[in-house]
Amino acid sequence: MKMKDKVQPDRRAFLSTAAMTATALAAGVVLRTVAQAEPRSEAADDSVRYGMLIDTNRCAEGCDACVQACNRENGLDLQEKPEGAEDGKWALQKAQWIRKVQVQDNLTGKRTNLPLMCQHCEHPPCVDVCPTGASFKRADGIVLVDRHICIGCRYCMMACPYKARSFIHQVVEKKLTQTPRGKGCVESCNLCVHRRDNGIESTACADACAAEGHQAILFGDLKDPNSPLVKALERIASRQLREDLALNTGVRYAGV
Amino acid sequence: MKRIVYREWKLAPQRYWGLLAILGIIAAIGGLASWYMEHHGHWVTGMTNQVIWGTPHVFAVFLIVAASGALNIASIGTVFGRKIYQPLGRLSSLLAVALLIGGLLVLVLDLGRPDRLIVAMTTYNFRSIFAWNIFLYTGFILLVIAYLASMMDRKLRCYYKPFGFFAFIWRLILTTGTGSIFGFIVARQAYDTAILAPLFIAMSFLYGLAIFLLVLLFAADQDQRPVGQAILNRLKNLLGIFAATVLFFVLIYFITKLYKAKNYELVYFYLLGGGHYTLIFWLGWILLGLLAPLGMVFHPVLGQERRWIVTASFLVILGGLASIYVIIIGGQAFPMSIFPGKTVLTSDFYGSIAAYAPSLPELLLGIGGFATALLITAVGIRVLQFLPESLADEEIDPHFSVKT
Amino acid sequence: MANALVRGCLISASLAWALSAQAAGGSFVVPGSKAASEKSCVEPTAFMRRNHMEVIEHQRDETVHSGIRATKHSLAGCIQCHVSRDSNGTPIPVDRPDQFCGACHRYMAVRPDCFGCHATVPTSAALPRQPQGETN
Numbered sequence: 001m002k003m004k005d006k007v008q009p010d011r012r013a014f015l016s017t018a019a020m021t022a023t024a025l026a027a028g029v030v031l032r033t034v035a036q037a038e039p040r041s042e043a044a045d046d047s048v049r050y051g052m053l054i055d056t057n058r059c060a061e062g063c064d065a066c067v068q069a070c071n072r073e074n075g076l077d078l079q080e081k082p083e084g085a086e087d088g089k090w091a092l093q094k095a096q097w098i099r100k101v102q103v104q105d106n107l108t109g110k111r112t113n114l115p116l117m118c119q120h121c122e123h124p125p126c127v128d129v130c131p132t133g134a135s136f137k138r139a140d141g142i143v144l145v146d147r148h149i150c151i152g153c154r155y156c157m158m159a160c161p162y163k164a165r166s167f168i169h170q171v172v173e174k175k176l177t178q179t180p181r182g183k184g185c186v187e188s189c190n191l192c193v194h195r196r197d198n199g200i201e202s203t204a205c206a207d208a209c210a211a212e213g214h215q216a217i218l219f220g221d222l223k224d225p226n227s228p229l230v231k232a233l234e235r236i237a238s239r240q241l242r243e244d245l246a247l248n249t250g251v252r253y254a255g256v
Numbered sequence: 257m258k259r260i261v262y263r264e265w266k267l268a269p270q271r272y273w274g275l276l277a278i279l280g281i282i283a284a285i286g287g288l289a290s291w292y293m294e295h296h297g298h299w300v301t302g303m304t305n306q307v308i309w310g311t312p313h314v315f316a317v318f319l320i321v322a323a324s325g326a327l328n329i330a331s332i333g334t335v336f337g338r339k340i341y342q343p344l345g346r347l348s349s350l351l352a353v354a355l356l357i358g359g360l361l362v363l364v365l366d367l368g369r370p371d372r373l374i375v376a377m378t379t380y381n382f383r384s385i386f387a388w389n390i391f392l393y394t395g396f397i398l399l400v401i402a403y404l405a406s407m408m409d410r411k412l413r414c415y416y417k418p419f420g421f422f423a424f425i426w427r428l429i430l431t432t433g434t435g436s437i438f439g440f441i442v443a444r445q446a447y448d449t450a451i452l453a454p455l456f457i458a459m460s461f462l463y464g465l466a467i468f469l470l471v472l473l474f475a476a477d478q479d480q481r482p483v484g485q486a487i488l489n490r491l492k493n494l495l496g497i498f499a500a501t502v503l504f505f506v507l508i509y510f511i512t513k514l515y516k517a518k519n520y521e522l523v524y525f526y527l528l529g530g531g532h533y534t535l536i537f538w539l540g541w542i543l544l545g546l547l548a549p550l551g552m553v554f555h556p557v558l559g560q561e562r563r564w565i566v567t568a569s570f571l572v573i574l575g576g577l578a579s580i581y582v583i584i585i586g587g588q589a590f591p592m593s594i595f596p597g598k599t600v601l602t603s604d605f606y607g608s609i610a611a612y613a614p615s616l617p618e619l620l621l622g623i624g625g626f627a628t629a630l631l632i633t634a635v636g637i638r639v640l641q642f643l644p645e646s647l648a649d650e651e652i653d654p655h656f657s658v659k660t
Numbered sequence: 661m662a663n664a665l666v667r668g669c670l671i672s673a674s675l676a677w678a679l680s681a682q683a684a685g686g687s688f689v690v691p692g693s694k695a696a697s698e699k700s701c702v703e704p705t706a707f708m709r710r711n712h713m714e715v716i717e718h719q720r721d722e723t724v725h726s727g728i729r730a731t732k733h734s735l736a737g738c739i740q741c742h743v744s745r746d747s748n749g750t751p752i753p754v755d756r757p758d759q760f761c762g763a764c765h766r767y768m769a770v771r772p773d774c775f776g777c778h779a780t781v782p783t784s785a786a787l788p789r790q791p792q793g794e795t796n
Contacts, residue, residue: 043726085299091604092304092611099605103598111601116594125443131390133381138727146724147777149375152368155386157308161443162594163605167308167368169299175779177736182777183297184368197727241594245442256595371773 040197049141050191051120051222051250052206053232058216059113059209061102066115066217069208070098073192075176082170095166095181097189098205103256112256115205115217118143118164118189119241120250126156126165135186141222141250142191150185157186161242164188191219222250260343260652262408262641265634267478272638279631286624289617290365298368301618306610307588312366314580315622318463319359319629320393320434321456322576324427325464327352327400329491330407331427334420339654340487343644344472345420349404350636351468351629352427353397358629360393362622385436392430399423408641431460438583445522446587451512455505459579462498466572469495471633473566475643484649485560486656492565496553499546499572502579506542518593525590526582530609533586536578545575585612688764690744695760698741702732712738713772735774740782753780 071077074097081090098117104110124143126135134150137143145156157165165188172181178194181187192203206217220229238252267275293301303310329348333341364370380387403419406412435456441447469491476483510527513519524530526537549568558564589610591600600607637643649656689695701708703715719733731737742760743751755762755775765771 039729039731040727041730043722043728082296082299088611089302089304090299092306093299096305096605099603101600101606102602103595103607104601105598107597112598116606125441127381128383129386129440130381131384131386132375132379136725138725140727144724148720148724149372149379150369151372151376153376153386154308154368155384155437157305158588159441159443161592163306163592166305167298167303169303170297172777175777175783177739177779177783180777180779184294185777186368193727194729197723197729242443256598 038199040199044138044140044197046139047223049222049250050196051141051220051229051252053218053229053236053238054114054251054253055216055218055236056112056114056253056255058214059115060212060214061111061113063212063214064100065208065212066205067098067100069204070189073204074179075174075181078174078176079170080173093169095168095187097166114253114256116162116164117251119162119247120191122248122250124247125159125161129155129159131155140196142193142196144190144193145185145187147180147182147185147187152184152186154186161245161247261645262346262643263645264639264641265475265479265637265643267638271478275634276631279627279634282627283624283631286621286627289620289624293366293617293621294370300615302613302615304610304612306605307585307612309584309588310612311614311618312362312621314577314584315625316359316362316366317434317584318577318580319355319362319625321431321460322463322467323352323355323359324396324431325460325462326355326468327423327427328461328464329468330403331420331424334417335424340490340652343647343652344487345407346404346642347472347637348468349400349407350642351471351633352464353400354629354632354636355467356393356397357632358625361628362625365621385433385440389433389437392426392433396426396430399426428457431457438587444587444592445519446583446590449509449512451505451509455502455509458498458501458505459576462495462502462572463576465491465495465498466569466576469569470566473562475637476647479643481643482646482648484647484651484653486649486653487647488562488565492553492559492568495568495572496550499550503546518596522590526586530586533582533589537582537586540578541575541582544571545578549575688760689742690760692744693760694741702737735778736782739780743781751781755780
């Protein structure tokens with residue numbers, strides 16, 4: 001409590017401070033990106049755990065900047081509807097890592113907007129059920145699919161409580177070097193793993209959200225007590241989706 | 257009681273080859289359908305990122321569940337020492353292996369990367385019930401083959417009891433494993449309950465027996481081998497008992513689900529408001545698949561007639577497919593509750609009942625699996641001595657006495 | 661088992677043949693690629709000819725599971741250096757039958773499935789990708 005008081009003497013001042021620090025941080029990120037863009041040479045280890053805080057109060061209705069940025073970053077926008085596919089079905093078949101959702105509280109009627117993606121659980125059900133071990137959690141907490149041993153059984157998708165995973169239903173013609181993609185395997189948000197390994201401090205969605213001026217997505221290291229993410233988690237009440245499953249998700253939501 | 261004589265299936269060649277050709281063509285069409293799905297990708301099917309497992313899985317799970325159930329007849333003879341069932345042990349074992357192979361084939365051919373099957377056989381994650389099932393399935397096939405050998409080879413006769421016992425235990429574990437594929441899915445409300453394991457076991461008894469009955473009666477009929485009323489009565493009574501057992505576990509399932517307020521909507525979905533899932537549940541599974549066969553086999557007059565027993569078995573199989581459809585597809589279509597106490601307003605992905613329509617290739621693949629199982633059985637009984645010469649009462653019933 | 665053995669023998673035979681062809685001066689390195697102007701591969705050429713699959717596959721696990729990207733053995737790196745460009749400077753997919761990986765693999769009758777997923781030309785190397793970056 002004392003610590004918090006020092007950092008933030010007055011609750012009302014907090015929001016503007018937060019906005020300012022976030023902006024400053026975003027600028028910092030850009031600077032550090034340039035300075036630190038060095039590929040990883042040591043194996044990722046568990047001294048860090050990547051995660052996010054999504055402040056739904058800042059998430060704007062109708063805005064899908066994070067989704068667009070994710071699609072671009074990960075080559076999802078390069079997917080082409082196969083000739084003869086129905087539009088409606090195809091929308092549910094193509095890979096999508098982030099989805100925007102609006103929910104309304106049944107009691108109060110309050111509306112909340114949020115992006116939903118892989119929650120990077122500490123105890124991921126998808127990893128538990130995967131027969132070959134293709135679904136795995138990297139030491140730094142990122143939940144990934146090794147698509148070299150994925151057999152496309154989709155049991156992980158059955159097990160995911162967030163419907164965050166996509167199966168590649170089609171032959172993929174166009175792809176990026178940084179995100180290979182092909183028919184018959186499962187994939188999902190990987191917290192921009194190529195950025196993690198190349199020393200870039202943020203994710204595409206967080207950057208895009210900040211660029212829109214919303215700053216609803218804060219990415220960082222959950223294990224670093226001084227990281228802006230942990231500081232924000234200390235200040236703002238947040239929760240995990242499907243808390244009842246005790247998965248200890250890496251993505252937290254404020255205001256739902 | 258006399259010594260049982262087993263003979264190869266002596267169908268006239270044209271008939272036999274005609275049968276094989278029909279089954280072979282259906283199986284081949286299934287193979288083509290799977291090639292089509294793999295070549296284009298799964299977008300040509302009804303499956304999406306919402307309804308992830310589709311019709312192929314309905315058929316595969318049905319066949320796998322029925323496979324372990326088909327072994328039941330042999331088990332009753334061996335493990336429970338019922339002499340009258342023993343002559344049926346060979347056919348029962350063969351059918352179990354054949355159905356399992358058919359089911360696994362469908363499962364494998366639906367994989368996104370069937371070419372990587374070797375990966376599935378060499379890389380395991382032992383936390384996954386799926387990985388365990390790979391062992392359970394291969395183990396089952398090997399064990400039942402050994403069991404069969406102990407029935408058919410005099411020198412191995414001494415292993416008959418132990419193998420039979422072991423195979424029985426194994427099949428119970430196997431069906432538990434299959435049920436647990438769903439039971440362990442904590443995320444989805446329709447699953448996430450241990451009741452699915454005993455429910456699956458009860459279903460396996462029922463579906464396996466229904467298929468067994470049809471195959472037995474057809475095979476004996478074609479070859480003019482008598483099937484006595486004694487064995488027929490027992491089998492059809494078993495069918496009725498198993499149907500009642502399934503009914504009981506379905507009831508328990510819903511009572512368990514109703515115990516938690518959060519599941520009210522799920523129960524409502526299945527029983528009243530789930531559109532065609534509700535229809536398939538009541539009409540397909542409960543009425544046609546369970547109640548109607550129950551009525552037929554226990555009816556004092558109709559229950560004695562072969563054609564009603566056959567009809568009941570057919571209905572059980574159709575109802576069985578309906579039941580797995582409701583469990584697998586319905587369970588996925590029902591929206592997961594990610595935001596309890598809230599209503600999802602805008603999202604075409606969350607919060608509403610997911611759409612799914614089976615596509616032709618999926619259906620053909622599933623039926624192909626059925627045909628493959630029957631093909632294996634037809635070849636098996638033709639080349640090896642699986643079928644008893646006669647199942648007439650005086651041949652097999654230890655309590656047989658000439659009635660006046 | 662027997663299949664694998666036969667295939668292994670066939671491959672070593674054809675590899676030996678290919679290698680003798682190489683010794684006679686032929687090379688699969690395509691003109692116009694960066695490799696054409698470099699002196700050597702990431703490992704000695706003879707070693708690469710025989711063992712490049714192990715090299716890449718080892719790297720694959722390192723990268724995917726441990727995140728190690730500071731390496732000269734990345735698949736992206738192979739493509740970056742070995743890809744050829746047409747007269748407009750547009751990169752030509754490396755798996756085409758007349759290109760570096762594709763030509764030799766066709767010659768050897770191997771079909772790695774890697775390019776079902778992996779890009780066959782370098783896409784914009786700058787991270788993060790620019791919206792108008794090369795996409796194919």
